[in-house]
Structure formats: C-alpha cells, structure tokens
Amino acid sequence: MSGDRQRLLAAEGLTKTFGGLRAVIDVSFTVAEGEILGLVGPNGSGKTTVLNLIAGALRTDAGRVRLAGRDITRLPPSTRTRLGIARTFQLVRPLRNLSAADNVLVARLYGRDRADFSAARSDSLRLLDLVGLRGKAQMLATRLTLTERKRLEIARALATQPIVLLLDEPLSGLNPTEVDTALSLLRTIRKVGITLVIVEHNVRAVRALCDRVVVLNSGRRVVEGTPGEALSRPEVIEVYLGTRSARAGFDA
Amino acid sequence: MTSIHVQNAVFGLLIGGLYGLGAVGLSLVFGVLTMLNVAHGELIMLGGYVSIWLFTLWRLDPFVSVLVAGPALFIVGAGLFWVLFRRLIHFTEEHKIKNSILIGFGLALVLQTLAILAWEADERAVTPSYAGEVLALGGVVVPLSRLAALVLAFVVLGGLHLFLTHTRQGTAIRATAEDEQGAALAGIPIGRVYLIAFGLGSALAGVAGALVSVSEAISPAIGLHWTLKALIVIVLGGMGNIFGTFVAGVFLGVVESMSGFLFGNAYREVVGLAIFLIVLSARPQGLFARS
Amino acid sequence: MTVPRLVPPALIACGVVVLGAVPLFTSSRSLLTWGFLILLYIALAQSWNLLGGFGGQVNLGHAAFFGLGALVTRMLWLKGVPLVLALLAGTAGASLAGLIVGAPSLRLHGPYFAIGTLAVAEILRITAGNVFPEVSTLPARALAGYHLAPRYYLALGAALLTMLAAWRFGRSRFGYGLAAVREDEAVAEASGVHAFRHKLLAFVVSSALAGLTGGVFGFYHVSFYPQFAFSPLWTFDALLITFLGGVGALWGPPLGAAFFLMLREALAFRLLEVHVLIFGILFIIIVLAFPGGLVEGWRTLARRGY
Numbered sequence: 001m002s003g004d005r006q007r008l009l010a011a012e013g014l015t016k017t018f019g020g021l022r023a024v025i026d027v028s029f030t031v032a033e034g035e036i037l038g039l040v041g042p043n044g045s046g047k048t049t050v051l052n053l054i055a056g057a058l059r060t061d062a063g064r065v066r067l068a069g070r071d072i073t074r075l076p077p078s079t080r081t082r083l084g085i086a087r088t089f090q091l092v093r094p095l096r097n098l099s100a101a102d103n104v105l106v107a108r109l110y111g112r113d114r115a116d117f118s119a120a121r122s123d124s125l126r127l128l129d130l131v132g133l134r135g136k137a138q139m140l141a142t143r144l145t146l147t148e149r150k151r152l153e154i155a156r157a158l159a160t161q162p163i164v165l166l167l168d169e170p171l172s173g174l175n176p177t178e179v180d181t182a183l184s185l186l187r188t189i190r191k192v193g194i195t196l197v198i199v200e201h202n203v204r205a206v207r208a209l210c211d212r213v214v215v216l217n218s219g220r221r222v223v224e225g226t227p228g229e230a231l232s233r234p235e236v237i238e239v240y241l242g243t244r245s246a247r248a249g250f251d252a
Numbered sequence: 253m254t255s256i257h258v259q260n261a262v263f264g265l266l267i268g269g270l271y272g273l274g275a276v277g278l279s280l281v282f283g284v285l286t287m288l289n290v291a292h293g294e295l296i297m298l299g300g301y302v303s304i305w306l307f308t309l310w311r312l313d314p315f316v317s318v319l320v321a322g323p324a325l326f327i328v329g330a331g332l333f334w335v336l337f338r339r340l341i342h343f344t345e346e347h348k349i350k351n352s353i354l355i356g357f358g359l360a361l362v363l364q365t366l367a368i369l370a371w372e373a374d375e376r377a378v379t380p381s382y383a384g385e386v387l388a389l390g391g392v393v394v395p396l397s398r399l400a401a402l403v404l405a406f407v408v409l410g411g412l413h414l415f416l417t418h419t420r421q422g423t424a425i426r427a428t429a430e431d432e433q434g435a436a437l438a439g440i441p442i443g444r445v446y447l448i449a450f451g452l453g454s455a456l457a458g459v460a461g462a463l464v465s466v467s468e469a470i471s472p473a474i475g476l477h478w479t480l481k482a483l484i485v486i487v488l489g490g491m492g493n494i495f496g497t498f499v500a501g502v503f504l505g506v507v508e509s510m511s512g513f514l515f516g517n518a519y520r521e522v523v524g525l526a527i528f529l530i531v532l533s534a535r536p537q538g539l540f541a542r543s
Numbered sequence: 544m545t546v547p548r549l550v551p552p553a554l555i556a557c558g559v560v561v562l563g564a565v566p567l568f569t570s571s572r573s574l575l576t577w578g579f580l581i582l583l584y585i586a587l588a589q590s591w592n593l594l595g596g597f598g599g600q601v602n603l604g605h606a607a608f609f610g611l612g613a614l615v616t617r618m619l620w621l622k623g624v625p626l627v628l629a630l631l632a633g634t635a636g637a638s639l640a641g642l643i644v645g646a647p648s649l650r651l652h653g654p655y656f657a658i659g660t661l662a663v664a665e666i667l668r669i670t671a672g673n674v675f676p677e678v679s680t681l682p683a684r685a686l687a688g689y690h691l692a693p694r695y696y697l698a699l700g701a702a703l704l705t706m707l708a709a710w711r712f713g714r715s716r717f718g719y720g721l722a723a724v725r726e727d728e729a730v731a732e733a734s735g736v737h738a739f740r741h742k743l744l745a746f747v748v749s750s751a752l753a754g755l756t757g758g759v760f761g762f763y764h765v766s767f768y769p770q771f772a773f774s775p776l777w778t779f780d781a782l783l784i785t786f787l788g789g790v791g792a793l794w795g796p797p798l799g800a801a802f803f804l805m806l807r808e809a810l811a812f813r814l815l816e817v818h819v820l821i822f823g824i825l826f827i828i829i830v831l832a833f834p835g836g837l838v839e840g841w842r843t844l845a846r847r848g849y
Contacts, residue, residue: 077729081808082735093730095730098723110734111735201667290657321691340833353601354782354786358827359827480665525663525665
C-alpha cells in the first residue's frame with residue numbers, strides 16, 4: 001500500500017503522434033500522494049498533451065496511465081473523473097449558458113463520491129466561496145471576467161472531489177497580485193490532501209510551489225528532480241535559452 | 253450481358269459527373285466559411301429553372317444557358333450570404349456550423365416553396381432538337397447531350413482549379429480556407445473572400461443545375477435529393493480536392509446505376525445513402541475534417 | 544432552478560383538468576380538431592426539443608421516427624391488434640430505431656450528426672414509399688365508429704408525457720449532465736458526465752416519444768399515404784415550433800405550438816405553399832435574431848416588471 005502512496009499516479013512510456021508530428025515520446029514519471037509536481041518545458045514540448053493523456057481527453061498510442069496501481073489507460077475521461085482525476089483547461093471553458101453555481105453543481109453531481117441534490121447545492125456554494133465567487137453564483141458563466149472564469153474552472157474541478165488535480169497553466173494571464181492569490185489557493189488545495197500536477201510557464205511560481213518538476217522538451221522527458229536542482233541543470237537552461245523571462249526566472 | 257453492365261456504367265458515369273459538379277460548390281463554401289448550406293440542392297434546382305425559363309422564352313440552348321445560370325446564381329448566393337449567412341461569421345465554429353444548417357434547412361423550404369409558386373409543382377424539361385441523338389459504340393449507347401454535359405462539367409471544374417491556383421482572388425480563397433486568422437493578418441479582406449466564395453459556390457450550383465436540365469426533368473422538389481447527393485460525394489471524396497470530388501461523384505453515379513440494376517430502380521437512392529452512412533460511421537471525424 | 548417558474552404547479556393542474564374536460568362539454572368538430580392538433584404539435588415539438596434543445600444535438604431526421612410510429616401503429620391497429628398494444632409497438636419500434644441510428648451517429652461531431660440523420664430519414668421515407676405505395680384508408684367498420692374524443696385524449700396523453708419528460712430533463716441529475724454536454728462535451732466529460740451515454744438516452748427517449756406521437760397521428764387520420772408521415776415537413780414543423788417558443792425551454796413547444804396554429808389560422812391562405820413560405824422565413828428570422836424565442840421574450844418582459 002505504501003508503494004501506491006509513492007506511485008499514486010504513474011505515466012509509463014506515454015507516446016502520442018498527431019499525423020506525422022510526434023508530440024509526446026516515451027514519457028514516464030510518477031506522482032506521490034500529497035505531492036505537487038510541475039510539468040515544465042518550452043512551448044510545444046508536449047506538456048498539455050501529457051496532461052490530456054492522463055485526463056483521457058486524448059488516447060495514448062503507446063504506454064499506460066495508472067491511478068493507485070489501477071490501469072486506466074483505456075477509460076474515457078468521465079470515468080477517470082469519477083475515479084478521482086480532475087483537470088482544468090488551458091483556455092478556460094466554462095459551460096457558458098449555465099450559472100456559475102450550476103457549472104460547479106454538475107461536477108459535484110457527477111464526480112467522485114456523488115452527492116444528492118441538496119448536499120451538492122450547498123457544496124457548490126461552499127466551493128464558490130473558496131475561490132471568491134460566492135457573490136456571482138447566479139451569474140451566467142459567459143458574463144464572468146477571465147480571471148473569474150479561471151477561478152470557476154478550479155471550483156468546478158474541485159467539485160468532482162478529486163484525488164489528483166491536473167492544472168493546465170493556472171497562472172497564465174493573471175497579474176502579480178492575482179498570482180499570489182492563486183498560489184495561496186493552490187497551497188490550500190494541497191493542504192486538504194489533493195495531489196497536484198501543474199503545467200506552468202511561470203518559473204518563479206514553479207520554484208515556489210512545486211516539490212518536484214519534470215522537464216519536457218520536444219516531447220521527451222529531459223530531466224526530473226526538485227525545482228532547485230532540475231532547473232539549474234545546464235541542459236534545462238539550454239532548453240529555455242532565448243526567452244528572456246525564463247532566464248530571469250533561472251537567475252533568481 | 254456484359255454490355256448491359258457497360259451501359260449501366262456509362263449512364264452512371266454521365267450522371268456522376270454532375271454529382272461531382274453539384275458537390276464542389278458546397279465543399280468550397282464549407283471549406284472557406286465553415287458553414288454547411290443544406291439549401292445547396294435548392295440552388296441547383298434554381299439553376300435548372302434558369303435554363304428551362306430561357307429555353308421556354310427564347311429557345312435558348314441549355315448549354316448556352318449555363319453562361320446565364322452561373323452569374324445569376326452567383327448574385328443569388330452573394331445576396332443570401334449578405335442577408336443571412338454573414339450574420340454567423342463571428343460565431344464559434346460549432347455554432348457557425350449548427351446555425352448554418354438550421355438556416356439552410358429553413359431556406360431550402362423557402363426556395364422550394366417560391367419555386368412552386370413561380371413555376372408550379374410539376375416537372376419540366378428542356379427539349380432541344382438534338383435531345384434524342386446518341387453515339388452508338390458496339391452495343392452501348394451514349395446520349396450525346398449527356399456526354400457534352402459531362403465534358404462541360406469537367407471543363408468547369410478545370411476552370412475552377414485554375415482560378416483557385418492561378419489568380420489573386422483564388423489564392424486568397426485558398427489561404428482563408430487554410431488558415432483564416434493567418435489570412436486576415438496577411439491583409440486579405442476576409443469579408444469579401446467569404447462573399448465571393450459563397451457566390452462562387454452558388455454559381456457552381458447554378459451551372460450544375462443548368463447541365464442537369466439537359467438530361468433530367470426539373471421540379472421544385474429536387475433540392476433535397478441534390479443536397480444529399482452533394483453531401484455523399486463530399487464525404488466520399490474528401491474536402492478541398494476538386495478532382496477527388498469529381499471522381500467521388502462519378503463513383504457514386506456508377507454505384508447507383510449498378511445497384512439500380514441489381515435491387516430495382518426504387519432503391520438506387522437508398523444504396524447511395526447507405527454507403528454515405530457507412531463512410532460516416534467508419535470515419536467519425538469525417539473526411540471533411542481539416543488536418 | 545435558478546430561473547423563476549413561468550407557470551406555478553397549481554395552474555398546471557387546473558390546465559390539465561380543463562384540457563381533460565373539453566370533450567365532455569363540447570362535441571364541436573372544429574374545436575376538438577383544433578385541440579387535437581395543438582396537442583399533437585406540442586408532443587411532436589417537445590420530443591424534438593428533448594434532444595435538440597436540452598441536448599444541443601440537431602436531429603434533421605425527426606420525421607423518420609414520427610413516421611415509423613405512425614406506420615407501425617396504424618398497420619397493427621388495422622390488423623385488429625388492440626389500440627394500446629399497437630401504440631406501444633409503434634413507440635417501441637421508434638425507440639429501437641433511435642437506438643440503432645443513435646449509436647453510430649451520435650459519435651459524429653460538427654455537421655455530421657445533422658446530415659447523418661437527414662440521410663437516415665430520407666432512406667426510410669423512400670423505403671416506406673416503395674414498400675407501401677398505396678393510400679391507407681380506414682375500413683368502413685372503423686369509419687362508422689370514428690370519434691374525435693378518443694383521438695383528442697390520446698394526443699393529450701402524448702403531450703403530457705413529453706411535457707413530463709422535458710420537465711425531468713430540466714430538473715434531474717441527468718438533465719444537468721445533458722445541459723453540460725450541450726454546452727461543451729469536453730468539459731462535461733471532465734466533470735464526470737459520460738457524454739455519449741447522455742446523448743444516446745436523450746435520443747432514444749426523443750425518438751420513442753416521436754413514435755408515440757406518430758402513432759396517435761396514424762390513429763387519427765382517415766386516409767393517408769404512409770410516406771406522408773415521413774415527410775421532412777414534420778421535422779421542419781417540430782423545429783419551427785420549438786424555436787418559435789424557445790429552444791431548450793420546457794414551455795417553448797407549448798407556446799410555439801399555440802402561436803404556430805393561431806398564426807396558421809389567422810393567415811388562412813388557400814394555398815398551403817404560402818403558409819410554408821411564411822413559416823420558413825419566420826424560422827430563419829428567429830434563428831438569426833431571436834434565438835430565445837417567445838419564452839425568452841416573456842422572461843425579458845417579466846424582468847422589466849411588466
């Protein structure tokens with residue numbers, strides 16, 4: 001059982017090809033229970049594809065995905081959600097013509113440990129409160145601002161009662177104050193025992209938040225380790241060279 | 253016995269060329285605008301009536317009427333785009349497709365009804381002096397006017413190919429189909445390209461309709477029939493490939509002709525539709541899918 | 544529900560009682576026919592709305608299931624099968640067809656579902672015309688005992704059943720899942736909703752109720768060509784009424800059906816074509832300019848305090 005704790009989520013040799021393009025090649029890593037793992041790498045390195053393979057939005061060409069030892073490679077995304085894998089989308093996608101509360105309610109009704117209506121309703125409002133959207137519960141999702149939608153997306157994912165939460169660039173498009181708020185929200189989420197896998201460009205935030213990082217480049221795993229050691233490796237810096245903001249992050 | 257099969261194949265080939273031509277316009281519009289005009293068959297029907305009208309009024313040869321039907325339907329198509337479909341261009345792709353289908357569905361009914369009010373519900377045909385002439389090759393008969401329609405369909409498709417590959421306007425249309433945002437960034441006036449593409453797609457329907465009138469009767473009700481033919485051909489032949497569409501049209505024509513012989517004429521349509529459903533199910537992402 | 548109720552439950556109960564009592568107080572042919580038609584159109588449109596409105600899947604072959612129900616029910620009934628069994632068989636046949644058609648076609652995205660269902664309906668229409676080319680007329684025995692009241696009650700039953708289904712679709716867990724699928728399948732899946740199963744169930748319920756409605760129609764008509772019940776016009780009427788009233792709204796189809804029939808009555812052109820023309824244009828205008836239909840208009844007025 002302790003082996004399962006160490007390997008709560010395992011990617012084993014994931015490979016995905018789009019047409020002739022090899023987006024992800026033989027990528028393996030494991031995530032321990034309670035950990036925050038960062039998936040980093042330049043644009044087009046295959047981070048989001050890996051996330052989609054784990055969530056089930058894409059089917060792997062080769063390799064396996066395991067959750068607590070169980071092979072979930074062939075399961076549809078909804079079943080994975082029910083088993084405890086939640087995700088957010090890089091470009092936020094709220095259910096546009098439903099209210100903020102109903103966006104969360106659906107996830108609470110269908111996620112892991114399904115609730116009945118009245119419990120689901122009160123849970124949804126509690127989650128909206130957590131992400132600071134309590135006052136906008138009855139507003140249609142289309143009418144929320146971008147940052148509000150990002151927070152709604154996290155509330156929706158949390159409503160599925162996840163064991164593992166996959167976050168695709170949760171900080172992109174936020175200003176520094178909002179980044180701080182988001183980071184403290186993510187720490188709160190971890191405290192309740194949810195394991196996090198985060199795709200993120202903001203190197204500073206990755207250093208501050210992640211226990212471990214997996215660095216991808218051109219679809220392959222380059223390095224894995226603590227943010228301190230992995231991100232200062234020469235091959236990783238080489239991967240990132242040329243983007244000023246990334247270098248600034250390394251220098252810090 | 254074999255000559256019956258050859259004869260069937262020849263008839264299939266002759267009608268199939270028109271299936272191809274009828275489909276190209278729909279494919280062009282979908283490729284450029286991501287809108288599926290399910291009233292395309294009604295535009296073909298209107299093209300047919302242009303030919304019949306000109307023949308009845310001035311005894312104008314249907315092959316000459318093509319020169320009128322094309323431009324006339326270009327104007328009709330451009331007008332329909334301007335009044336109706338233009339309002340969808342800012343929708344998301346999914347809503348664009350869904351709403352264009354809904355509008356096309358309503359439009360099909362409107363155009364069909366207008367045709368009934370204008371020309372009454374019964375079938376009409378053109379009867380030029382050379383209508384009955386045939387070319388006899390061994391035991392096989394080839395009606396000359398149908399052969400000429402096939403050749404003309406092929407010429408029109410060749411002209412379309414040259415237009416799309418060798419002119420500024422054509423290049424702009426292809427660029428928009430390929431990558432709309434990129435085209436806009438490159439300074440291509442997207443709104444005008446949409447208008448021209450929709451007009452051109454409708455003009456092709458008009459030409460197809462005029463050529464159909466050479467060999468088949470026209471009635472207000474034929475629209476759905478031709479829309480379905482066009483959809484089948486596009487799904488079979490793939491998107492954006494003019495000659496692939498032509499080949500798929502010919503294939504459908506021959507298959508229908510053969511199955512009409514095998515299962516009885518009443519079911520020739522059903523066989524084509526069944527093939528369509530099988531292809532759709534086998535390739536759920538569809539052959540429309542842009543890679 | 545977050546949206547204020549348009550009609551309170553007590554009013555609904557009164558409405559049902561009044562509708563049920565109509566044949567007791569009048570035997571006016573025109574009134575009963577009018578009542579029958581409005582109920583039939585409510586059932587037809589609401590059954591389309593279940594999948595098209597609540598589920599967001601545009602089914603252009605709805606007439607096929609209506610026609611199938613009409614064909615099966617009428618044939619069995621004329622062969623002496625008890626009416627209730629014949630109606631059940633028609634409903635079952637239509638739902639089976641829904642399952643067979645839905646399973647492959649609901650995996651299709653974008654325009655493929657719409658054009659796939661259009662093709663299926665055309666196949667069935669042509670086949671029905673080939674197999675049953677003769678007009679089907681009630682035999683003298685059935686004609687002698689022909690009464691409108693039982694037809695009216697059957698239409699009332701079909702309409703109530705579809706309304707009940709739509710009410711469940713709007714309020715249940717399944718309804719929320721289906722709404723999520725309509726908005727964004729990927730997000731629905733990420734929320735734990737099995738999109739395909741939801742769409743398939745909605746399709747089967749939708750075609751079953753279309754089949755039942757068709758069965759009622761087959762029982763009503765004195766004489767018709769079986770192919771007529773497969774005409775794309777039935778699909779169009781279902782779409783038009785639903786969009787008129789409000790697509791994806793519980794009270795959309797009843798409002799739309801009432802408006803549709805009143806308008807048809809008011810126009811009263813001798814030519815059917817003029818009606819079709821006007822309704823076609825009306826449909827396009829609604830899709831383009833008033834996608835919320837009458838229900839949305841009503842809500843807007845209510846919000847402004849009128």
